[in-house]
Amino acid sequence: MALRVWRTIVRGTRALIAPGSADADADDEIRHFLDESAADLESRGVSAADARRAARAAWGHPVAMREQVRSSGWEHVAAAAAADVRHGIRRLRRAPGFTIVAISTLALGIGASTAIFSAINPILIASLPYPEPHRVVTVLENGRAGLGTFAMARTLAPRTGVFEAVAVARRWVPAVTGDPPERLEGQRVSATYFAILGVAPAIGRGFTADEDRAGGAQVTVLSDALWRRRFAADPSIVGRTIRLNDTPYTVIGVMPAGFENLAAPAAEIWTSLQYDTALPINGREWGHHLATVARLARGITIDAASRDADAAGREMIAQRRPDEYDPQTRFSVEPLQRTLVRGVQPVLLAIAGAVLLVLVIACVNVTSLLLARGAQRRGEFALRAALGAGRGRLVRQMLTESVLLAAMGGAAGVAFAAAAVRGLVAIAPAGLPRAGAIHVDGQVLAFALVTAALVGLAFGLLPALDAAGVDPHRDLQDASHRSTSGHGRMRRALVVAEVALALVLLVGAGLLLRSVTGLLSVPAGFDASHLLTLQVQLSGHRFDAPRVGTAFFRQALDAVRSVPGVAAAGTTSQLPLSGDRDEYGARFPEEQGQRAGVFGVFRYAVSPGYFEAAGIPIRRGRAVDDRDRAGEPLAAVISASLASARFGAGDPIGRQLRIGPAGPYTIVGVAGDVRQVSLASTDAFAVYINDEQSWFPDRVMSFVVRTHGSPAAMAGAIRAAVWSVDKDQPIARVATMADLLTASAAERRFAMIVFEAFALASLLLAAIGIYGILAGGVSERTREIGVRAALGATRAQIVGLVARQGLVLTVAGVVIGLVAAAFAGRALTTLLFGITPLDPLTYASVVALLAGVALLACALPAWRAARVDPALTLRAE
Amino acid sequence: MADDSVIQGTLDMLILKTLSLEPMHGFGIARRVEQISRGVFKVNPGSLLTALQRLERAGWLDAEWRQTENSRRARYYTLTREGRKQLEIQTADWTRRAAAIARLLNADG
Numbered sequence: 001m002a003l004r005v006w007r008t009i010v011r012g013t014r015a016l017i018a019p020g021s022a023d024a025d026a027d028d029e030i031r032h033f034l035d036e037s038a039a040d041l042e043s044r045g046v047s048a049a050d051a052r053r054a055a056r057a058a059w060g061h062p063v064a065m066r067e068q069v070r071s072s073g074w075e076h077v078a079a080a081a082a083a084d085v086r087h088g089i090r091r092l093r094r095a096p097g098f099t100i101v102a103i104s105t106l107a108l109g110i111g112a113s114t115a116i117f118s119a120i121n122p123i124l125i126a127s128l129p130y131p132e133p134h135r136v137v138t139v140l141e142n143g144r145a146g147l148g149t150f151a152m153a154r155t156l157a158p159r160t161g162v163f164e165a166v167a168v169a170r171r172w173v174p175a176v177t178g179d180p181p182e183r184l185e186g187q188r189v190s191a192t193y194f195a196i197l198g199v200a201p202a203i204g205r206g207f208t209a210d211e212d213r214a215g216g217a218q219v220t221v222l223s224d225a226l227w228r229r230r231f232a233a234d235p236s237i238v239g240r241t242i243r244l245n246d247t248p249y250t251v252i253g254v255m256p257a258g259f260e261n262l263a264a265p266a267a268e269i270w271t272s273l274q275y276d277t278a279l280p281i282n283g284r285e286w287g288h289h290l291a292t293v294a295r296l297a298r299g300i301t302i303d304a305a306s307r308d309a310d311a312a313g314r315e316m317i318a319q320r321r322p323d324e325y326d327p328q329t330r331f332s333v334e335p336l337q338r339t340l341v342r343g344v345q346p347v348l349l350a351i352a353g354a355v356l357l358v359l360v361i362a363c364v365n366v367t368s369l370l371l372a373r374g375a376q377r378r379g380e381f382a383l384r385a386a387l388g389a390g391r392g393r394l395v396r397q398m399l400t401e402s403v404l405l406a407a408m409g410g411a412a413g414v415a416f417a418a419a420a421v422r423g424l425v426a427i428a429p430a431g432l433p434r435a436g437a438i439h440v441d442g443q444v445l446a447f448a449l450v451t452a453a454l455v456g457l458a459f460g461l462l463p464a465l466d467a468a469g470v471d472p473h474r475d476l477q478d479a480s481h482r483s484t485s486g487h488g489r490m491r492r493a494l495v496v497a498e499v500a501l502a503l504v505l506l507v508g509a510g511l512l513l514r515s516v517t518g519l520l521s522v523p524a525g526f527d528a529s530h531l532l533t534l535q536v537q538l539s540g541h542r543f544d545a546p547r548v549g550t551a552f553f554r555q556a557l558d559a560v561r562s563v564p565g566v567a568a569a570g571t572t573s574q575l576p577l578s579g580d581r582d583e584y585g586a587r588f589p590e591e592q593g594q595r596a597g598v599f600g601v602f603r604y605a606v607s608p609g610y611f612e613a614a615g616i617p618i619r620r621g622r623a624v625d626d627r628d629r630a631g632e633p634l635a636a637v638i639s640a641s642l643a644s645a646r647f648g649a650g651d652p653i654g655r656q657l658r659i660g661p662a663g664p665y666t667i668v669g670v671a672g673d674v675r676q677v678s679l680a681s682t683d684a685f686a687v688y689i690n691d692e693q694s695w696f697p698d699r700v701m702s703f704v705v706r707t708h709g710s711p712a713a714m715a716g717a718i719r720a721a722v723w724s725v726d727k728d729q730p731i732a733r734v735a736t737m738a739d740l741l742t743a744s745a746a747e748r749r750f751a752m753i754v755f756e757a758f759a760l761a762s763l764l765l766a767a768i769g770i771y772g773i774l775a776g777g778v779s780e781r782t783r784e785i786g787v788r789a790a791l792g793a794t795r796a797q798i799v800g801l802v803a804r805q806g807l808v809l810t811v812a813g814v815v816i817g818l819v820a821a822a823f824a825g826r827a828l829t830t831l832l833f834g835i836t837p838l839d840p841l842t843y844a845s846v847v848a849l850l851a852g853v854a855l856l857a858c859a860l861p862a863w864r865a866a867r868v869d870p871a872l873t874l875r876a877e
Numbered sequence: 878m879a880d881d882s883v884i885q886g887t888l889d890m891l892i893l894k895t896l897s898l899e900p901m902h903g904f905g906i907a908r909r910v911e912q913i914s915r916g917v918f919k920v921n922p923g924s925l926l927t928a929l930q931r932l933e934r935a936g937w938l939d940a941e942w943r944q945t946e947n948s949r950r951a952r953y954y955t956l957t958r959e960g961r962k963q964l965e966i967q968t969a970d971w972t973r974r975a976a977a978i979a980r981l982l983n984a985d986g
Contacts, residue, residue, distance in 0.1 A: 003936040003959075004934065004935050004936045007933070007934045007935075007936055008934045011930075011933075011934055025952075026926070028949065028950055028951075028952075029903060029926055029951070029952050030922060030926065031949070032902065032903070032904065032945070032949060032950070032951045032952070033903050033904045033907070033922045033925075033926075034922075035949070036902070036904035036905070036908075037904055040904075040908065059921055059922050059923075060921070060923070064923070065922055065923040065926070068923040068924075068927060069923060069926045069927050069930060072927045072930060072931065073930065073934075
């Protein structure tokens with residue numbers, strides 16, 4: 001067996017490299033055969049000359065025999081293929097315009113698809129970067145993914161038959177001193193958290209159950225990036241003590257460099273959760289603020305785990321009856337991957353659909369180009385067929401050219417994709433999961449290869465079969481390329497398809513554009529211009545004493561106000577459109593004929609001057625100011641929507657409300673509504689109180705600073721002002737309000753930018769398609785145009801002739817495209833804002849744009865047609 | 878008249894059988910086949926040399942060039958051990974099939 005393979009390869013290769021000597025060998029053997037055959041005949045009495053002739057006549061011509069022998073090896077197929085490739089390259093080089101357009105088009109289609117695939121692969125397709133990732137799950141309540149309770153995790157933990165391990169995690173943002181003081185993004189986690197994900201620390205160890213008790217040792221694990229950045233990759237880091245939040249922690253481990261913490265990608269430092277496992281009723285152990293992950297035991301299905309979790313959870317509620325749980329709560333379990341991609345899936349699928357359209361348009365364009373070229377080469381193929389080329393050979397040759405184009409287009413596409421991927425990562429919205437894993441890797445390259453191959457087959461097959469269907473007799477005689485009705489129709493159909501697809505993409509881009517501009521023009525309720533924001537977190541045990549923190553914030557505010565260029569400044573516990581979400585129940589007592597009521601409101605603890613600095617209008621009464629100090633009567637300002645929801649048209653001033661355990665607060669003013677969660681969300685019930693009158697001190701406050709000049713330029717001076725009061729307080733989230741506004745629409749903007757890019761590309765391709773077919777038509781019909789002109793047709797009439805053809809195609813494409821867009825637009829529904837998928841203004845604009853571009857594409861060929869000189873064309877016949 | 882009336886697929890077997898007796902060149906094989914089959918099978922050189930190339934690459938034959946009298950060269954083929962084994966296999970297979978066909982043709986009722 002091995003000998004057979006060896007000999008086949010060696011003999012074949014020798015014949016490939018030295019075909020001359022292989023021919024000589026075959027010739028010798030054949031000649032010997034003929035000689036012996038003649039000698040044999042001679043020995044039976046035939047004369048020498050007759051014998052030779054008879055031998056020849058019996059067996060055939062030596063050269064034909066040699067060809068038969070030589071063409072039976074694998075090397076023959078390889079040599080033929082190589083010849084095809086060489087020939088193909090030569091042909092492509094001789095038509096540089098066509099080749100460049102074809103390769104560019106393919107590069108665009110393949111490159112865009114590859115880039116989008118590289119974004120989708122780590123998020124939607126590939127599994128999570130953990131061992132046995134299908135066993136990592138999250139716990140849902142009432143079918144919604146969200147934060148769970150420590151109590152529920154403790155309830156599930158002992159059920160090791162179903163759950164190998166259960167862990168919770170919450171955000172932890174410890175401050176470290178230094179120059180400058182910094183806030184680290186981190187998590188407090190259960191001891192089993194890393195084990196569930198299946199990643200162990202690269203240095204040192206993880207947490208033990210002993211450390212995870214209330215009152216346990218203060219230990220911490222670092223990420224690889226943090227270890228390198230702040231500790232210079234110190235090899236003796238394990239055992240060192242570092243101060244976090246003014247408390248000593250011992251470093252016990254460092255996570256490996258490739259660790260992806262998908263539940264909190266930005267976390268770089270961890271410590272034990274240290275909640276009370278006795279689960280005191282109505283303690284924080286029952287609050288919904290923990291991310292819950294678990295690893296299923298081997299062989300347990302999601303359904304079985306869900307049933308078990310539900311049974312355990314309901315039993316827990318029935319036994320302990322905590323206030324935080326609705327007795328009707330149902331629990332279930334879903335894979336972590338599903339939870340992570342849920343929000344982003346519609347966007348990504350829409351973008352995948354769009355890029356598929358672009359790929360199809362690119363293929364259609366190249367097919368059309370190839371058909372046109374095939375029409376021009378009819379004579380050449382007829383000649384070849386007459387010389388004996390089989391139909392299979394002709395098809396193979398055309399396919400080779402297509403494969404070459406696809407290969408070069410694919411290579412260019414990969415280069416384009418590499419750049420496009422960098423661009424994608426740059427504009428990716430902040431919440432995109434696994435954004436760090438988006439890059440061109442082996443799987444992406446494999447995708448590009450497969451796409452290029454399929455594309456090559458797709459656009460190559462049609463023209464190849466078409467070209468091979470030659471009739472030598474007819475086509476050799478027909479030198480003036482007149483009869484092209486067959487694939488002229490095909491080409492026209494392709495252009496109509498292109499226009500339709502381009503229209504679909506343009507409608508998608510238009511809808512998204514209108515959504516984003518609509519969203520960004522929603523009044524946020526405050527004046528976002530010239531506004532700088534930053535967040536200061538109190539760090540240090542001296543702030544544990546009451547009122548020390550508030551005093552610090554007042555001093556810092558005074559320092560900021562004295563910075564030149566600052567028009568106004570204020571602080572707030574919750575910053576609009578920043579991701580903050582702090583909600584409480586506000587309770588209104590029964591009075592003046594109205595029943596008691598409870599409303600979910602946003603709580604804002606603000607300094608005097610906040611409303612002025614932020615530009616929030618006061619509609620009635622007054623803002624929070626210096627009168628509302630500790631010890632003075634409790635005062636609150638409510639939002640306009642809350643006022644009308646509770647009091648209708650009546651006057652809220654002087655009425656009372658309770659919020660949290662404190663109160664009652666007297667309402668002293670009504671402020672305009674402010675968008676807190678997002679520009680699209682209309683939840684605006686809010687209660688503003690002076691931070692000195694809050695029932696608990698806020699340790700994190702956002703400063704809003706209105707500047708005369710550019711807010712970004714003032715960032716340094718304002719930070720310095722805060723640090724002049726206390727240099728150890730970390731400042732984070734420094735951003736102009738304008739940036740925060742834009743970021744709040746990040747996901748839609750991401751989809752919009754991608755769709756716009758695709759739509760423009762497809763518009764360009766469709767225009768090229770229209771131009772191509774018209775230009776081809778004009779050059780084919782030059783003689784006919786010449787005749788018409790000679791017979792008296794005016795220029796205008798000839799222009800009309802050509803333009804009409806283009807417009808017919810465009811109109812057909814537009815009609816089909818409108819129908820397709822009406823269906824396809826529904827896929828974007830979740831991304832739209834303020835408009836329906838059938839928005840008439842968008843459709844009308846897109847049709848107008850397409851018509852304009854089509855007209856331009858018709859203009860050049862029509863103009864050329866008008867300039868045809870009948871004398872020249874008729875004579876050249 | 879060139880007549881490739883050798884039954885499809887049996888050319889290999891006939892070549893192996895011929896070479897099992899002694900090493901031979903291409904024409905020698907053709908002549909032997911024609912003689913022993915009493916003119917029923919005539920092998921044309923194109924098919925023969927193609928088959929010989931294939932069998933040589935398969936490792937069932939070895940080939941070497943020898944000088945002939947008029948200082949031309951001829952290619953002589955020898956059966957290898959593997960080739961001999963193949964011959965046995967193909968012969969047994971052929972015999973089995975031929976017997977089956979004979980039975981089918983003779984079956985009257």
